[in-house]
Amino acid sequence: MTATTEAVAATTPVQEQLDGKSMPSLPSTPTSASSETSQALSEIFFVESSRRKHSIKIQVKLCPEGVYLRRETDQDDHINEQLIRIDDIIGSRFGPRLKKRPRGGLNSCKNPSGDATQEQEQQPDRDNSAYLYIYAYLKKEKPLRRVQTLRILRFRSSNDYAENLQTAELWHRTIREHKQRNSTTIDTNGSVLGAGGSSVKHLLILLNPKSGSGKGRELFQKQVAPLLTEAEVQYDLQITTHPHYAKEFVRTRKDLLERYSGIVVASGDGLFYEVLNGLMERMDWRRACRNLPLGIIPCGSGNGLAKSVAHHCNEPYEPKPILHATLTCIAGRSTPMDVVRVELSSRDKHYVMYSFLSVGWGLIADIDIESERLRSIGAQRFTLWAIKRLISLRSYKGKVFYLPCPKEEKEEEEQQEQQETAAAAPQEKETPRQLPVEEQAPPSRPVSLPLNVNGDVSEESEFRDLPEDLNEESETDPDQFADALSMDRSIFRQHADSWHSAMSRRTAYYSVGGQSIRSNRSRMSVSQRIEAANAEFAELVPSGTIPGLQLPLPAADGWCCEEGEFVMVHAAYTTHLSSDCYFAPESRLNDGIIYLVIIRSGVGRHQMLNFLLSMNTGTHLPPGDDDPFIRVVPVKAFRIEPSASDGILVVDGERVDYGPIQAEVLPGLINVMTTNGQ
Template identity: 50%
Template sequence: MQKQKVSCNLCSSFIMDPCQNLPLASPDISQVYDDTAAGDVGRSITPTSSVAKISLSGLIELSEHFYINNSKQKDPIKVEVILNCDGIFLRRETGEQNEISEQRICMEDIIGSSCGPRLKKSHRGSLASCRRINEDSEVENATQKDTSAYLHMYAYIKNEKGAMRRERTVRILRFRSFETYEENLKVAERWHHAIRINQAAAKNRLGEKQILIFLNPKSGKGKGREMFHKQVAPVLKEADMPYELHVTAHSNYAREFVRKHNDLLRCYSAILIASGDGLFYEVLNGIMVREDWRAITRALPLGIIPCGSGNGLARSIAYLYNEPYEPKPILYATLTCVRGQIAPMDIVRIDTGKEGKSSELYSFLSVGWGFIADIDIESEPLRSIGATRFTFWSIRRLIGLRTYTGKLSYLRCDKKGRRRTVGNLVATASHEERPLPPEVQEFHDIPNLPEGAKEDDFQPVANTDEADEEFGEAISLDHVSTHSYADSWHSATSQRTAYFSLPDQSLRSRRSVLSRLETINLEYESRRPPSTIPALDQPVPTDTWHTEEGEYVMVHAAYTTHISSDCFFAPSSRLNDGIIYLVIIRAGVGRSQLAHFLMGLSSGTHLPEQPNRYIEIVPVRAFRIEPNSDKEGIITVDGERVDYGPIQGEIMSGIINVMVPNANPID
């Protein structure tokens, strides 16, 4: 009986033939697997044994034997390569006891593949296949044209030993069982298409349409364009993902493009932002002012590649999905975007209430008043030094500490996972909340005919207005027992539809009902999400809201774990938990205590373990900040400065979709 030894370490002794003449920069690993043995070169050969299986779900499994040359051994090493929905398996017999060594590359780690002739290494550091190092191959290449076809498989394997990172790994299969290149290419293409089909089944691809990419050339230290072409574009090429690149020419370029483009859904499968959090803010607000904003947010996930100096969202996603961030945040974030996984994310509707100006904004990161907002905006002239500017300006603001007076109100959040009702919203904290339009707040199927009632009692009347009234009465019933029928299209309590059924209804009646429902749903799709809190010029309820007046060093509302790459601000936050974490620092806090707060931000240990009268964190669903007008200050939304004055925000759970590394976030 054979003993099986499984090895998942890509740097194990299984890698027998390193690329000695074309070294790849560490940690790249490349290996050529040949479908014929070295001794077969130069004579007529037959194809190696190949097995293909297709499951009922359309998944493909391929297996074939390949060979690799080892300078330490006379005979080539036989390797069985198996491709299935789980990934690539490489198996070979080792030692005298016929032990089997197996190496696996998970499908989720494979970002793409390509097939064709041998790739040459370019000056930009792209992939090159390994030349055969045995003399027979040298003679072959010198005397005749190489008819081989090559399949290149690109993977980035997570290595959690020591500092967590991902290592670029390339596996190259060489097909030369046939005498012509075209025949060999057909075999390579079969493997290539199998990888794509299995990836699509695992939801590891966004679709065939191109990705819309916005690049801010001035992001970070002003090297956005260079970072994109060196670190992002090669990965997109390996993943075989078509894209349309737009380099922003001025402020609000991306906002206006997204707002005015008529064919976003037809042309693109996703939107990718290669910049800091500021450009993501532009794109989000451009989408939310569109009439078809609901369709856009459902169909087009947003991705972020951290080329800026803040990068709070990219860091939050990496943390929540246990993905590496340093030392290559741009590479790791690009890998996140090409995997094709998406997750719902909360946003916060912001109301500034300024007359004559747009009073409604949408935020994904944080709202700040006081200390942190001052640091963010006042350090802008130091943008060229990168994230170091925040540290430098924090020290300066700590020395010259400021306080601001005003009123703070907030609506506390229920415990996570509890069902809550606020206004017209009914949902759990961990699921999507969607407000119902006023016309369709509650639905029930019409019950069975009461005893003694006739069908004619439920026939539509000739007058259209009366029919509408009948329909309105039907969907407003809330005191009768519900009953579902087989011909109901959706549950009658659905928040998205208002379909209901009548026993033996006439076709005319059904058409009238469906026409009315279509109108309601279209209005719902285009309508801005209705607010569930009082307008900014109205007082907040005293029975459900907490209100206090005083002097503050800072009030900062956050809904992601990080508000910058090195600021672990709200450790308990999740992408779609329906919670705003309100951090309040009141006047009277000592500089030593505030310094401890600042030093703990990078590790998430800044919040006091015991209740503290000066520093407090409150989970809320909505908040309102009303600064006194006698002193000017700074208020920021996602790091962007807004007019100083009253501001309020409310959570909108799961409104947008963002690209994430996998489907399993941390608890």
Template identity: 40%
Template sequence: MAGSREEKCENLNQSETLLEETFYVLSKKKSVFRVKLSKLGLCLINESEELIKEQLISINDIIGCRCLRSKKQKNSCACQSLARTSSIKVVDEKSGDHDDEDISAYLYIYAYILQNNGSNIHRDRTIITLRFRSFDKYEDNYKEAQRWRTVIKKLLNGESIEKKNIFEFGAIIPLKEDRRLLFLLNPKSGAGRGRALFQKKVVPILQEAEVPYDLQITKYANYAREFMRTANVFQWTTVVAVGGDGILFEVLNGVFERPDWLEVLNRIVFAIIPSGSGNGLARTIAHQFSEPYHPHPTLAATLALVKRHVEPMDIVRVETRSKIMFSFLSAGWGLLSDIDIESESLRMLGGQRFTLWSLARLIGLRSYTGKVSYLPLDERQQQQLPKMSTKTSVDPANVDFPDEVLLETAEMRTRLGSWYSAASRRSAYFSMVGSVYQSTTGSNNEEDEENGTKTPLVYGPGSQVAALTAPVPDNWVCLEGQFVMVHASYQSHLGEDCLFAPRSKLNDGIIWLLIVHAKATRSQLLHFLLGLSTGAHATSKDASGSIELVPCLAFRIEPDVSEQGYITVDGEHVEYGPIQAEIFAGLSRILVP
């Protein structure tokens, strides 16, 4: 583990150093740190011991930094020394509540560092505080802190930096923020903790990264869908669904009810913050990009927002007898759909509702009569299928950083050069004051033909396969009989603990269709359900042919409508009857860690 960290530090040492400064630990004047900043990250070199110790903070783990100033202390006087580290309070310079007696400028660097303690892989929040007090004027110390901040910010934004231009940054070059996020929050998702989760877990990280955002809180079903259909969404660069998979389903389908749907998909990126019961997409993203998910599922998703790495994501066009909709997660008929819909009354239990209802449905097992057809992959596509991944963990860097590292420069250093501009615009900190918190106050205007309201038109890509009402093409595989379930997924996970299709990728253009025939025994079904948590069901061979998982490009389900049952799309209940789906590779874009 340590070898990996040393190798990274060696790589950083070989990378061009952009900035370098000597600092001291506030409580230990003899503890000397040489801090080097390069394009790879921040390296802290402790030279106070016989053996030089290096610690690396990768630029990929840093999310933001702010220049701050010490806060005015009550009953303070000029002769008082600075308070102990644990009691230092800082404020933005514009607050007017700063301590004029302290000439120091503080650079707070926020990082979420990967820790690997055996099976416990997680990210720890760490604050590196660099206290600049080398000069005898606050303005000069602030300019030096600002120089470091500007370089870090540019590195985080992926901008190219020439070392010869760095000294110009002392003039406080304005940092442009070209992002603005829109959060659509469902306060009733999961166990109803969405609003509190957003304020406690998401907002602090956005503030550390200085990302501006607006918030809309939904008040009724399909509000997010209506909002995306009618609003001027181009004022935002990213639309973030806060809730379960259902609210992102609303968001995407609102986009496809716009004539300019393609422009929206080209200009706007989507993201999800999990606070629902299933959270299949959020779990999929964390899994595919080897990011720790438990025990803090919102952390990986929120870090993805501020790091703004974008990946294409497949979208599936779904057609029923009366509707066309677009799906990003799954569609199903039978057992899993029964569990999803019938366990709604246990929503207050969160994800445990699925486990309890799975046992109930296993005892009262049902089967359904119908016909299942699918378009298989051709031979070339079969050969290109990804192999089962054996990777179970992330990069095992094991860095032991405390929660906070506070270092300071030497006091009152004589200024050696005129690197600074006379003009000094103080505080480059972007306040969240510009963010909007808004709840909808309109009445429920969900489209419903029975109530006389108009059903919106659906746009999006046209079908590339035979219509739902047309005969099944000859190159499709057709199965007819009785089924316990048929479930299609285009993501690896259907829920936090349901690894449904281990070989699925966000942008592989493949639907994974699971077919469970009625001849499957309860013992086989129990083994199958238990295997969903690890993906074991996808690797075990079923000699009886009762359970099969097949990759395909499109499928059609035609249930016997004289029976009663459930069909779901992305966990949403749709009409019981014929349904057909086909995949469009990489049609949308999603933020990933």
């Protein structure tokens, strides 16, 4: 590989084009959609190398485990093998050669069985080859990362383009069948949606255009939409226009369960909080929480949940958190996650909300809310305000009640988790979730979305000595839609209502497959609708199992009480409060435990400084109960009763009315989108 090639490989996705006369290496290959998915496809491809006089022969085999490539040269016995796991492949595309190719693509190699001039004479007008583009993101360890990889297979065993296209389509269809082989999903009516594309449900994506310093639309268009296109995910994009837009949308949308297979939040934790509480206010909340997995793509400032999900899945987060989170959302799997029911009472007002991240009173809550006035300087606002709060360290007087988690139960949960992890080593642990596949319908309202993305890149490749075409001129892709980002800047300025403008009045967009035809008429009969309505009304909002906020908490039931002055009381149920705050290292998505951190008055400023500085590594909590000021208690429920009337309380980073507050965990109430964790 030349120095020029190496430089490009460090800044572009890993790509390879395998070319030549495709020759089956198996006696027969399946040629119909009804073929067994367990049957493998295999072809022989040839690639010319600029460093060798002879071509390189590569055997490509498609099996349920993935795409297996075996390379050997004519001059030596050197053999190189690679397996692209089916879980690492997000999608494929077949058809004619894409005219607009990503940089670093390889040259179309010459016919290994004949002269290039002879081949050009035989096909003077057009290329009869069919191409298969396989999009994969390979997981690498040390350091943990995802390597964007594109494999291009060129089928030209026949002079008839239709026959070559049929072969490429067979490979494309087989890849989809292998990915969906163990991913059957039950829809809201109870019918099974198996592999083969019978599901017509879309993915609902809610995007805050002001997230990411007002670049939410641009981030989505450049980094998220291309991956959704590669994965053939049909989606509806809703742009939020005002606070509580997402909450009202999911609460009032009547066809939410019938139309969508899941909900993805492209913003910070605040928008996820809206979606969760909107679902819990629906009459069919139980069905919605069970059948609509929730995903998050961190386009905002508070990304605690996205980091916690990546930690749970052992997936990379930095340096491309949007890319990695999008791959998690399109992986097609989900995991149960705890939700905490929060009850508040202030000024004769009593209400209930649902939390997924944390409840805070004291130092961290003060830093989070009071530093809002410095939001313009970015994440540095937290550091500056933490220094200010340490100089003038506050304490709050009140009572803290908590219901400890039994040690025996916690040990049993840890042992059970270890056993499940060991048992699930050869197989996947999370619940499969089938993503909707592309409908064969004419597009009605295409959205301007680019097909290429500059993703997470690595120079590593098992086949990196293959030649690369670094000078090929890019031509217009017929499948590339025009978008405001690629328009002339003068035209862009004339259209203030452009797609990615944060002030755009457009709020609904649809993926390339087009908007599905909607019908106001229900497919159910009158009796079925009455029965369904009665069932929905019977599903009441979950009530608390602990005494109400106005009732005492008896010690006989196991409640403990601490009274005095506190610097901070913070309850967390995910590992991370933000992308750089590893607050509860022992927490799991579905362990049914709230980790209550209590810091009493009297703690030294130096100790508090070490506490804050160590939160990014998770070493801030003292081991055991030896520390007289800082304690962490695993609990099932807790209550905070401030003595004063002035202070700050936060739920999932959002400020709530100051007053008595209590919370209890509801284990595994919702499902969040994850990968297989392997």
